[in-house]
Amino acid sequence: MSEKKSTKINLGGIGKLAPLIGLVLVILIFTALTGGKLLSVTNLQNMANQVMVTALVAIGAVFVYGVGNFDMSLGGAVLFSAVLGAMAAVRSGSIFVTLVVCILVSVAIALIKGIFSAYIEVPFFIFTIVLGSVISSIVLVIMGSETTVYLKDAVREIPTFNFTQMTIINVVFLAVYFLVCLFLFNYTPIGSKAKMMGGNKVSAKQSGINDKKMHVLTFVISAIGVALAAFILIIRTRTIGSQTAGSVGTDVLIALVVGGMPISGGPKSKISAGLVGALTVVVLNSGLTMVGLSTAWIQAIRGVVFIVVVLVSSFSYRGKLLPR
Amino acid sequence: MKKKVLSMMLAAAMVFSMAACGSDDAAGNDQGGDTRQEEPSGDEDQAPADEGGDTDIQEPAGDETPSDGAADITLDGSWPEETVKIGFVGYDQASEQQQAITAYFDYLCENFNMEIMYSEDLTDAQSELDFIGQCAAAGCKAVIGYYNEAKEQSAITCADYQMYYWGGFGGDEESVAAAVEGAGEYYLGGYTLGDAEYEAGRSMAKALAEQGCEKVVLCSGGAAMGVPMFVSRKQGFEDGVKEAVDGGATMEIVYEVEGWPGTDAFTAAQTSVMDMDIDAIASTFDVAMWFQLVMESGKADSLKLACIGEVSDTYYDFFNSGLVSVIVYDNEETCFGNAIPLILNAVSGTKLVDESGNGFLFPVERWTITTPEQYNSVYDLHDAGNWVVTAEDIANLVVAFNADATTDTFKDFYGSFTIDSVK
Numbered sequence: 226m227s228e229k230k231s232t233k234i235n236l237g238g239i240g241k242l243a244p245l246i247g248l249v250l251v252i253l254i255f256t257a258l259t260g261g262k263l264l265s266v267t268n269l270q271n272m273a274n275q276v277m278v279t280a281l282v283a284i285g286a287v288f289v290y291g292v293g294n295f296d297m298s299l300g301g302a303v304l305f306s307a308v309l310g311a312m313a314a315v316r317s318g319s320i321f322v323t324l325v326v327c328i329l330v331s332v333a334i335a336l337i338k339g340i341f342s343a344y345i346e347v348p349f350f351i352f353t354i355v356l357g358s359v360i361s362s363i364v365l366v367i368m369g370s371e372t373t374v375y376l377k378d379a380v381r382e383i384p385t386f387n388f389t390q391m392t393i394i395n396v397v398f399l400a401v402y403f404l405v406c407l408f409l410f411n412y413t414p415i416g417s418k419a420k421m422m423g424g425n426k427v428s429a430k431q432s433g434i435n436d437k438k439m440h441v442l443t444f445v446i447s448a449i450g451v452a453l454a455a456f457i458l459i460i461r462t463r464t465i466g467s468q469t470a471g472s473v474g475t476d477v478l479i480a481l482v483v484g485g486m487p488i489s490g491g492p493k494s495k496i497s498a499g500l501v502g503a504l505t506v507v508v509l510n511s512g513l514t515m516v517g518l519s520t521a522w523i524q525a526i527r528g529v530v531f532i533v534v535v536l537v538s539s540f541s542y543r544g545k546l547l548p549r
Numbered sequence: 550m551k552k553k554v555l556s557m558m559l560a561a562a563m564v565f566s567m568a569a570c571g572s573d574d575a576a577g578n579d580q581g582g583d584t585r586q587e588e589p590s591g592d593e594d595q596a597p598a599d600e601g602g603d604t605d606i607q608e609p610a611g612d613e614t615p616s617d618g619a620a621d622i623t624l625d626g627s628w629p630e631e632t633v634k635i636g637f638v639g640y641d642q643a644s645e646q647q648q649a650i651t652a653y654f655d656y657l658c659e660n661f662n663m664e665i666m667y668s669e670d671l672t673d674a675q676s677e678l679d680f681i682g683q684c685a686a687a688g689c690k691a692v693i694g695y696y697n698e699a700k701e702q703s704a705i706t707c708a709d710y711q712m713y714y715w716g717g718f719g720g721d722e723e724s725v726a727a728a729v730e731g732a733g734e735y736y737l738g739g740y741t742l743g744d745a746e747y748e749a750g751r752s753m754a755k756a757l758a759e760q761g762c763e764k765v766v767l768c769s770g771g772a773a774m775g776v777p778m779f780v781s782r783k784q785g786f787e788d789g790v791k792e793a794v795d796g797g798a799t800m801e802i803v804y805e806v807e808g809w810p811g812t813d814a815f816t817a818a819q820t821s822v823m824d825m826d827i828d829a830i831a832s833t834f835d836v837a838m839w840f841q842l843v844m845e846s847g848k849a850d851s852l853k854l855a856c857i858g859e860v861s862d863t864y865y866d867f868f869n870s871g872l873v874s875v876i877v878y879d880n881e882e883t884c885f886g887n888a889i890p891l892i893l894n895a896v897s898g899t900k901l902v903d904e905s906g907n908g909f910l911f912p913v914e915r916w917t918i919t920t921p922e923q924y925n926s927v928y929d930l931h932d933a934g935n936w937v938v939t940a941e942d943i944a945n946l947v948v949a950f951n952a953d954a955t956t957d958t959f960k961d962f963y964g965s966f967t968i969d970s971v972k
Contacts, residue, residue, distance in 0.1 A: 262686065262688075263686075265686075267685060267686070267710070268685075268686040271682035271683070271685065271686055272682075274678075274679070274682060275679045275682060275683075278675060365774065368775075369775055371775070372774070372775060372776055372777070373698070375700065377701075377723075377727060385705075385731075387709060388706070388709035388710070458674075458675055461675070461678065462673075462674035462675050462677075462678060462698075462699050462702060463674075463699070463702050464674040464698055464699045464700060464702060465674070466673060466674065466698055468672040468673045468698070469673045469674065469675065470673065470675070471672045471673055472672070472673075472676070510683065511683060511686055514666070514683040514684075514686065514687050515683075515686050515687045515688075517664075517666075517687065519667070520642065520667055520668070520669045523669070524669070
């Protein structure tokens, strides 16, 4: 009996550390395979730029997923925020206005999602799929014949950031947002309430948690990550089109799962999942590319690695929580 | 527990073995050895006009010896000494055009010491810039912007990584100027089709009019959504019809199918078109989605299809049977292959520049194929493993091979090709 118990504990322990072990392993393997080039200064900057959008959105999404809301409209939210932010940049020529518009738009979308989640009895997962589609359509209508917004058309020149400056901006944004989210999720009632709601909604409500307020609040926190990602996209690419952020929704989902986040939310949710998962994906992509594999091989190996990491990660929660 | 550990070990073994196989596969690019064409590749039609008089580029290029004044180099895949890795920014690996370009670049990689690193299917500026970063990490010396959403930002990003960038931004001169300013010496330039999107639509209409088509259905692709390329093509087609009518022909667009295949609306429109009394379907993009419907409706003998597409297996039978009667074609060698001599010159220290010392835009013609003979001339050439622009032709444009190669000879060479120059 006791032997069985210790086996379970060990598996749980492996599961908890699996995402981090996976990340370290991926780094070590590809550092060796690339002769250390993976960790060259240029490539580190490169990876910092690549991880940015996925990581920012994924970190914020931990709040939403933690509560038990499965949000498939994150890519659409980034797109909408980026398009309106870029349009504001072109009309105003101000980088500050751009940031404000990005935040306002993504918070507005978050409020819509939060209200739907809290007050309207529809399957939220379906709602977000439809919302993502509606947002894409609205973007096409707003953009009209201009399928792409270019910052070079701004009434005043928007500052251009070189590679190093962009890396610094990215790292600062990511570090600040990560630390704020880490604090909120781990050291304030917001995090514990979110995890309780994700674990058992009925119990959470009966214990006095205002679930409606929590739904809205988690979406708003997530919206800040979405807004920052949209802003970074605008100043980095200086080009926003109707296909922008098209893969963000899927990337975030993969990053969260690879990072060890139970998609059903609950007490096993952790902020680090967003960052660790996004980093793993980027390091894996970068490493596979540097090794010189064709895109077909990269896709195949990436898929297998994800499955392995998810399998190992799931040891910690599989069978304990039913997916919703 | 044992099963779990075993499954993990098996999965890990699978990952490592796949990585190992992939490495071998990637490294196997040099196995082709010397695959030079035996026949001289250039003929009088294919050779560029001799305007500069300062180069032997118009000479038949089958000669294996280098030109006067050039180093003693052969096309056996050993030059340059260091492998030139080149990133290729694409958006659809399954597209016939990208596959044709890939085949052409594979051939060139057997003759020059270079490797092409292809992107996954990219859809936005961010993934484009991310891929450029990966190219830098992988040691690429240059990037070919086949897909370009970020416009000059791609060139500037390449310059940040000290990589050369090739791309004409669809002929957008403003972006070219910005790339020249932002990327400086790292911007190589690219081709422009000029007003080719409009002309593609117009020449399709004119060709159909000449073939006696009176009632035409137009598939306008993204025109209704305001996609500039499709708006231009549609406008060109409509103007071509007007010109034909003004010239005495009887021709009208009886119906317009908007959007793309794969939607219910498109399928419904296709079905209704098959019930119409029409002579032709002109598509401002691919036309293969009509083949089955036309065949099943029994109209293969009475209907003609026109499109902006490729010379490929897909169209071979249908063009030769007369069902497809017009293809407006971006030849991969002339439109995209010109990136290679520009890159090889740049990485070997002799970048071709314009009079102001910068990368430049140069015109390349899009071909309108209207007869099976024209179609087959390109198809047969490719099918036999030959190319409109051979490795020898490219070597003639590289200063290391031909000391007389200049920007003018380069422009003249790529600007001179027409469908009739393919023999």
